[in-house]
Amino acid sequence: MAVKLGNGNWAVKEDKLLAYNDNSGLFFNKEFDFLRGTSATYVAKDGLIKTAGIQPNIVNNGDFSELGSEVITNGDFSQSGTPSSSSYTLGWYSPDPGVSISNGELSLTKQSPLCRAYATDGISVIAFLTSGKTYKLVYTVTENNQGATLRYYNGTYININGSVGTHTLYYKAATQYFILLNASDNKTIKLDSVSVKQVDPNDYWTLGTGWSVGDNKATSDASANSYLNQQAYEIGKTYKLGFEVLEGTIELRSAQYSKGTGFYTTGTYSIEVIPTTTFTYFYVYTGFGQSSITNITVQEIQTDTPRIDFTNDTKGHLLLEPQRTNNIPYSLGFDGWAANRGTITENATTSPDGLTNGVLYTKTQSDNEGWSAQSFTVSSVGTYNVSVFMKKGNADYTHILLYDGVGSGVRVWFNLEVGSVGTNTSFGSSFTYNDASIENYGNGWYRCIATITITGSDLTWQFRVHPSGGDGILNTSSSTTFYYWGAQLESGDFSTSLIPTTGATSTRNADVCNNSGSAQDFNSEEGVLYAELSALANGGVNRYISLSDNTSSNRLQIIYSSNSNRLTISGVGNVGGVFTTINYTSFVQNQFNKIAIKYSSSGCKVFVNGSEVGSNTDNTSWVKNALTTFDLTLWNQSTAPFIGKVRNVQVFTEALTDEQLQKLTS
Numbered sequence: 001m002a003v004k005l006g007n008g009n010w011a012v013k014e015d016k017l018l019a020y021n022d023n024s025g026l027f028f029n030k031e032f033d034f035l036r037g038t039s040a041t042y043v044a045k046d047g048l049i050k051t052a053g054i055q056p057n058i059v060n061n062g063d064f065s066e067l068g069s070e071v072i073t074n075g076d077f078s079q080s081g082t083p084s085s086s087s088y089t090l091g092w093y094s095p096d097p098g099v100s101i102s103n104g105e106l107s108l109t110k111q112s113p114l115c116r117a118y119a120t121d122g123i124s125v126i127a128f129l130t131s132g133k134t135y136k137l138v139y140t141v142t143e144n145n146q147g148a149t150l151r152y153y154n155g156t157y158i159n160i161n162g163s164v165g166t167h168t169l170y171y172k173a174a175t176q177y178f179i180l181l182n183a184s185d186n187k188t189i190k191l192d193s194v195s196v197k198q199v200d201p202n203d204y205w206t207l208g209t210g211w212s213v214g215d216n217k218a219t220s221d222a223s224a225n226s227y228l229n230q231q232a233y234e235i236g237k238t239y240k241l242g243f244e245v246l247e248g249t250i251e252l253r254s255a256q257y258s259k260g261t262g263f264y265t266t267g268t269y270s271i272e273v274i275p276t277t278t279f280t281y282f283y284v285y286t287g288f289g290q291s292s293i294t295n296i297t298v299q300e301i302q303t304d305t306p307r308i309d310f311t312n313d314t315k316g317h318l319l320l321e322p323q324r325t326n327n328i329p330y331s332l333g334f335d336g337w338a339a340n341r342g343t344i345t346e347n348a349t350t351s352p353d354g355l356t357n358g359v360l361y362t363k364t365q366s367d368n369e370g371w372s373a374q375s376f377t378v379s380s381v382g383t384y385n386v387s388v389f390m391k392k393g394n395a396d397y398t399h400i401l402l403y404d405g406v407g408s409g410v411r412v413w414f415n416l417e418v419g420s421v422g423t424n425t426s427f428g429s430s431f432t433y434n435d436a437s438i439e440n441y442g443n444g445w446y447r448c449i450a451t452i453t454i455t456g457s458d459l460t461w462q463f464r465v466h467p468s469g470g471d472g473i474l475n476t477s478s479s480t481t482f483y484y485w486g487a488q489l490e491s492g493d494f495s496t497s498l499i500p501t502t503g504a505t506s507t508r509n510a511d512v513c514n515n516s517g518s519a520q521d522f523n524s525e526e527g528v529l530y531a532e533l534s535a536l537a538n539g540g541v542n543r544y545i546s547l548s549d550n551t552s553s554n555r556l557q558i559i560y561s562s563n564s565n566r567l568t569i570s571g572v573g574n575v576g577g578v579f580t581t582i583n584y585t586s587f588v589q590n591q592f593n594k595i596a597i598k599y600s601s602s603g604c605k606v607f608v609n610g611s612e613v614g615s616n617t618d619n620t621s622w623v624k625n626a627l628t629t630f631d632l633t634l635w636n637q638s639t640a641p642f643i644g645k646v647r648n649v650q651v652f653t654e655a656l657t658d659e660q661l662q663k664l665t666s
Contacts, residue, residue, distance in 0.1 A: 002521040003030050003630050006532075007648040008315035015304035017318070019516055032630075033515040034306045035638065039238055039272060040508045041498045042307035042319055047442045048354040049486075049498055051240055053305030058232050059282060060204040062296035065216045067136060068201030071127040072178065075194045077101050083123055094123040098182070105142060106191045108150075108182035122153070122181035127196060129173035134199040134213050137169040139180075140192050148187035153179040162189055170199065170214030205230050210286075217246055217294040224287035232282045233275040238301045241282070244268045248291025250284045262503045263288075267333060267346045268357050271502045272301065306513065309497075309645070318646040319497065320511040320632065321536065326499035327376045327384075327489040328463065333357050335503070341370035342467075351485040352389055352441045360393070363467050363480040370476070371401070371464040376489050378459050383434065383493045387449040388465060389441065392416035393481030397468035400448060404430055404458045412436045413471050414448045416482070422471040430456025434493065447486075449495050463487060494537045494590075512638045514631035515550075521651070522547060524625040526600035528652035530664060531558060535589040535644040539564030543642045547651065548635040549626035555635050556599060556623065560589050560642070569597055569606050569614065573623050582606050582614035592647065594665040599623075600655040610666035612658065 001022045011018040017032040044050045060066075073091030080102045085095035092101070098109035098121040110121035129135060141150070141164050150162035155174035161167045178196050182189050199213050207213065210223030218228050233239060241252075245266050252271075254261040256279045260271035282298055309319035330336025334346030341363060348360035363370040378384060390398050396417040403409035408428025414436075415422055421436045434451040441447055454461075465487075467480040486498050499508050531545055542562050548555035552572065556579075559568040567587040571579030584606065587593065596607045603617035630651060634640035656664065 002651040002653050003517045004650045005032070005516075005648065006318060006646060010308045010316055010318070012306050012308070014302065017306040017513060021517075021521055030516050030521070032513050032632070034304055035512040036304050036509045038303050038507065038509045039240075039301045040307060040321070040511075041500070042309040043311040045310050045316070047310070049352045049441075051301060052307045053302030054240060055300040055302065057297045057299055059230060059296050059298045060202065061200055063216055063294055064200065064205075064213050064218055066200060066202070066204075068198035071129065071196045071198070072125055072194055074101075077104050077106050077192060088126045092123050092125050096121040096123075099123050104192055106194070107188060108148075108180070108190075109188040110148075110182045110185055122179050124177045124179040127176065127178040129176050129178065129196070130198070131173055131175065134170055134172050136195075136197050136199055136214065137171065138166065138193075138195040140166040141189065142192045143188070143190040146187040147184070148189040149183040150189055151181050151183050153181060157181065157183070159183070168215075170212070172212070217292045219292040220248070220286035220290065222248075222287060222289050222291070225285060226287060227283050227285050228293070229281045229283045231280055232298045233280045235275055235277055235280065237275070238303055239273050239275070240270065240297075240299045240301050241273050242270045242295065242297040242299075243284075243293055244295040246292040246294060248286070249288040250286055250291055250293055251288075253283070253285060256281075256283050259504070259506070260502050268295075268355055269333070269502070270353070270355060270357075270500070272500070307497075307511070313645075313647070315647065318513065320513060320641060320643055320646065321496045321508070322492070322643050323507065323510040324490045324492065324496050324499060325505055325507040326501050327378055327505050328374060328487045329376065329501055329504055330374060331487050331498070331501040332485060334359055337372050337374050339370075339372050341365040341368065342372070344372050349391065349483050350443070352443075352445050358391065358483045358485045360481060360483055361465065361467065363476055363478055366478045369466060369474045370480075371466040372484065373462050373464040374487065375460060375462050378454065378461070378489070378491070380459070381454050381456070382491060383451065383453045384489055385449065385451045385492050385495045386463060386489045387447055387487070387495045388484055389445050389447050389486040390414065390416055390465065391444045391446070391483040393467070393483060395467055395469065395476065395480050395482065397422065397470055397473070398448075398482045399466050399468050400450060401462075401464040401466060402431075402450070402452060403462045403464065404428070404456065405460065405462055406430070406458055408456060410450070410452060412448075412450045413468060414438055414446065415471065416444070416446055419446050425472070430454065430458060447495070451493055463489060493540070496536070510638070510641060512633060512641045514629075514633045514636045516630045517628070517651070519628045522627040522630070523653040524623050524627045525620055526655040527598075528650075528654075528656050528661070529556060529558065529597045529599075530595070530648070530650045530652065531646070532592060532594045532648040533642070533644055533646045534592040535560045538589045539566075541643070542640055543644065544631075544634040544640050545642050545649065546631050546633065546635050547627045548629055548631065549624070550629045550636050552635055554624050554626040556597065556627070557634070558595060558597065560644070564589065567595070567608065567613075569604065571604075571618070571623065573621070579604070579618045580616040582616060584608060584613040590644075592645070596656075596661045596665050598655050598661060605658070605661070607661040607665045610662055612661075
């Protein structure tokens with residue numbers, strides 16, 4: 001046996017898909033070259049939609065929770081006594097007679113100025129704070145029956161909460177000492193703990209004018225063009241940027257990034273950014289009112305990473321898709337969507353990607369129909385596939401409407417209770433309705449899909465999602481709800497994996513997997529080429545898997561034909577040999593099939609799903625003893641890659657018996 005791939009034994013290393021060579025029970029890594037050049041999503045083992053090739057987070061302290069070491073000595077007041085007026089005993093210093101520590105408590109009683117020459121009645125610790133740095137102060141008041149006022153000194157006297165309980169305060173230090181004061185004559189206040197720790201102690205974040213860090217977030221006071229930044233990027237790479245806007249609005253500027261730029265209001269976001277040729281910092285800008293941000297992550301996306309997809313497949317399959325563009329500018333979340341006779345609420349539920357960013361539509365008027373809508377523009381007439389993930393609210397049915405804004409459109413209903421396609425109605429003549437389907441993504445989410453062919457001159461359309469009172473029903477009562485997320489409009493007659501967009505169209509390049517093995521891995525005299533795979537469509541274009549000498553001169557090919565229901569096996573040689581093409585025409589291409597091709601000096605046999613389906617008597621002289629490369633394309637050409645799902649491929653270096661081939665493909 002030679003190169004083997006899949007069958008639950010998937011391994012990916014950087015941009016290489018690893019196969020292995022079985023040599024008498026010893027296994028040696030082989031590599032398939034993998035090319036795509038853009039990010040892409042897939043369904044992981046846990047059922048969630050994820051981005052392939054995600055690397056670890058490279059932002060430090062992205063949730064702004066990192067604190068320095070404790071700067072207070074004896075902050076729990078476990079060491080009792082009277083603080084010295086001349087030195088820092090017990091970790092503290094105080095010249096005031098109204099200050100004492102006993103039984104785990106600090107007692108502050110300010111003396112009347114009529115009774116003494118000075119009246120500060122405070123206690124300080126030699127904390128060595130750094131002026132201009134932010135600190136987190138946490139203290140617990142255990143007694144304040146007399147209504148004493150508590151304050152601390154930070155260049156000026158600042159009143160703080162003196163009520164019984166634990167209190168937290170963030171502040172920028174103006175002095176190196178921490179000084180705590182009682183500001184009420186002859187009144188006592190007691191505390192049992194004081195803690196002071198520096199926020200962002202490693203200075204990971206640079207704060208512009210008006211920015212501050214505290215309470216696990218970074219907050220801007222709305223100073224114009226003020227920034228928060230941290231060096232994170234390398235030029236020429238693609239990154240996934242995650243963040244949560246807690247209040248207000250922040251901006252990612254186009255001067256720093258391509259993709260993902262624009263304004264972001266309250267919500268959780270996951271977007272792609274590509275730094276410009278001179279830009280290596282994560283930057284957010286503000287100036288639009290007070291705003292705050294947290295949970296910032298930056299992860300490199302290795303774009304040429306194979307996708308092992310687990311959609312309805314516990315062992316996984318290699319997902320190979322054509323180039324596609326999502327023409328819906330805002331596929332995720334709230335931005336870009338308009339509501340009619342209702343409201344849309346962002347971050348209302350967990351979406352198929354595991355984030356809380358699903359959108360809730362609530363109909364607020366009972367007259368006529370309501371919807372959430374977004375406009376899109378296509379480049380030319382042709383066949384388009386539209387899809388959106390939807391989840392039931394308080395009604396079983398929703399429907400989608402594709403509308404050209406003039407007088408043509410189609411409505412397709414979906415039952416989100418049982419996951420089925422309902423009726424459809426069309427109007428106008430500028431398009432043709434083709435088909436619809438629904439796919440279960442778990443947790444109540446379904447991907448609802450419709451295919452149309454646009455024939456009219458109007459290329460700007462509207463995509464609407466509607467609540468429905470039942471199959472074929474337009475109007476609903478008020479308070480009817482449903483959830484949606486992940487809209488996509490792509491050229492083609494079948495849907496592909498989600499291409500996220502955040503304000504503009506986005507393109508995912510085609511997957512190409514090829515160039516595995518070498519001459520010693522294959523036997524040109526005899527052998528078996530085996531594959532278990534499914535195309536994404538039944539017909540349309542030719543899709544190849546091939547053994548070759550890395551040229552067009554010598555090759556053996558599995559061809560998923562452009563003709564529906566046809567499997568073609570062909571061979572080419574340049575030394576005068578002949579290979580008679582074998583066609584099998586009872587073959588459903590877009591379902592998983594097990595295919596084995598045995599070639600030897602006595603000819604070729606083809607088995608599919610346990611049965612022999614074709615043969616010829618051509619010997620292997622056509623191949624010139626030259627098989628050196630295994631490709632999921634046409635002899636290492638990206639022009640005709642196999643498009644579909646690959647569970648398993650193997651190349652045997654000996655011709656198996658018919659009985660073995662039957663068992664292999666059953």
